Amino acid sequence: MSESARILVVDDERSMQEFLEILFRREGYEVTTAGDVASGLLCLENDEFDLVICDMQMPDRSGIDVLHAVRDGMLDTVVIMITAYASTESAIAAMKEGAYDYITKPFKVDEIKLVVEKALEKKVLSRENRLLRTQLRGQVRHRSIVGNSGVMQRVFELVGQVADTKTNVLIAGESGTGKELVARAIHDQSERSEKPLVAVNCGAIPENLLESELFGHVRGAFTGAVQSKEGLFESADGGTIFLDEVGELSLALQVKLLRAIQDKTIRRVGDTQDRRVDVRILSATNRRLEDEIAAGRFREDLYYRLNVIQVTLPALRERVDDIPLLVHHFIEKYAAELSKQIDGMSEEALDRLTRYAFPGNVRELENVVERAVALCRGGLIDADLLPPTVLEPTGTAATSARIPAEGVDLEALVNDYERSLLLEALEMSGGVKKRAAQLLGISFRSFRYRLEKLGLDEPDASS
Ligand SMILES: Nc1ncnc2c1ncn2[C@@H]1O[C@H](COP(=O)(O)OP(=O)(O)OP(=O)(O)O)[C@@H](O)[C@H]1O
Ligand SMILES: [Mg+2]
Structure with a gap:
């Protein structure tokens, strides 16, 4: 904005006009000057300005009239008033009428430069905020x-x-x-x-x-x-x-x-x-x-x-009925975002989701669906695209296991459990086996051996 910002100076003192004009031209702004309120108002009618620097007391009318014109025209322009040393009261009045700031005469070059810079910054910000707000308002409906x-x-x-x-x-x-x-x-x-x-x-x-x-x-x-x-x-x-x-x-x-x-x-x-x-x-x-x-x-x-x-x-686990609808909602959202053609989710995958406790609630479900949509090659999202945390919730399950009357296959159960832990550690470590081994408190060699034993070893180069 600083390149092309347009400033209007309204002041009856010729020397002040010239001073401000030279100062702000040198700063790279476009500067227009007016010698009284009437011509200042004319400038505002015919042109667009980002900022007005206006003297408070002028022979024809008060500088406040310029302020009012900006306010009443709902112009997107910030106004800085210049006041005489003795008149802080009128300065305060100007602030109440909507001036961005005021500066008292005599002022230093740095002082007015700083005020103008800040004012223009604020202007960009408020315009961006307004834009953002209207965009947000538009989005809300969807x-x-x-x-x-x-x-x-x-x-x-x-x-x-x-x-x-x-x-x-x-x-x-x-x-x-x-x-x-x-x-x-x-x-x-x-x-x-x-x-x-x-x-x-x-x-x-x-x-x-x-x-x-x-x-x-x-x-x-x-x-x-x-x-x-x-x-x-x-x-x-x-x-x-x-x-x-x-x-x-x-x-x-x-x-x-x-x-x-x-x-x-x-x-x-x-x-x-x-x-x-x-x-x-x-x-x-x-x-x-x-x-x-x-x-x-x-x-x-x-x-x-x-x-x-x-x-x-x-919590989401207390409204499991909502899961299918939310899944559908998030698939649509992310399929559109990633320009993918996704038909939906398989029965099995949905079933897995409804059995998961979702400690992170809807946000976690949203992340799970986003990940699945990203991995999906089109068609239906199947259970294999769900993260291991969802597929094989670990933790208390193992310690609270009950042996049914007909007995269990210990070897198979332990293998299953081991497999889910290995997969989860791999997921958590982003596929880095050394870190996954650390997470499980075993050596890298032991980790690799277990992967091989359970048929999880993929011929890849990660270590
Ligand atoms: N019922 C819902 N329908 C659609 N999207 C939802 C729903 N509930 C939550 N979300 C989505 O889940 C994510 C988390 O929601 P939100 O930020 O409102 O949660 P929060 O309760 O404020 O969480 P935190 O306490 O962590 O700040 C957001 O992306 C939101 O859009
Ligand atoms: Mg929140």
Whole structure:
């Protein structure tokens, strides 16, 4: 953007026009100048600008009129006001009217350069965000939540009921059960759907940054805060904020969040005034917050504010009925993505899937299907394309084995078990036999011998 960005300078002082024109031309921008508000407005009508630098006090009219023209025309243009040293009040008024920033006279070259650079950066970002949001909104219609089991039908019903209220919703469920998907569905079905849905992963942002991320900060609030910054709560104004992994919030931030909910105001870090925000809060957790409360790690009062309604997503193993539909859904998705012609999945493969416990829930099933589609040469996906973890779940099975009255074939059972362990180790090590042997606590020689014995040895070069 910096190459081709277009700047309009509106200032009645000829020397200032010239100064800014030369400065920003040298920076590679295209610069147009206007000597009063009337001609500035004319420029805006006839041309497109990325950024306007506008003097606040001009003989004919106030610079605020330029700001209004940009705002009322909903132009995609950022405005920076220049004010006289003594008039911070009018500067603040300009900010309230939607100016991106202001700079007071006299200013240094570096100062105005920095402000303009930041403003243009922000402009690119906000345009990209808007683009992303519209794309996301388009996708949502195709990105359906699949499920025909009774429990999921009840979840859909609940989602439909709460969507169009202002109620805060806590979405609980094991990892990979679709919590984020449900949060998006609630937002999309709400009257806020045209406003942003801002998602924050509370567990992924370092604690010392999270407060400023959520609530913003003012210029000079801490070292490095060269610009004031709007927080995610403000970005989500009128819309929805999705606090993912809300159980990870520190107690200090829990207090601030509680205040934001109760008073519907937030305060930027370093600021002295509160700002009103209208935000609906959806949160998600895969921890049991009741346990966190008991352990003194989560505030009970906040819990009740967030958990006005709870949507609990059942683990996939509790809704085995959904597996065939989900499989179908993911085959379609990945076959299209990989441009493959896949007819479906064999009875046997489906049967194997329904008998597997899926500790990683729908996400794990999705990965399994994606892998199978990638490996499939067309036609039906058969059981041999499922990963060993699914085919031969190991672990407690062996130790809890019961010998039926008619007896067992020990040799065959042990061989079967050994075979599944060898295959799983190979899968985990990406086919590297040395690592697979380590995983099983045996020597490389012993590993190779066992592969041969069980007829698993393939004549390949890996070691
Ligand atoms: N019912 C469903 N229908 C279709 N796709 C689903 C469904 N549930 C989950 N998925 C898919 O499974 C993956 C995991 O879902 P999601 O990210 O919503 O889970 P999550 O509960 O937020 O997991 P985590 O706790 O690990 O963040 C996503 O790719 C999502 O699209
Ligand atoms: Mg998630």
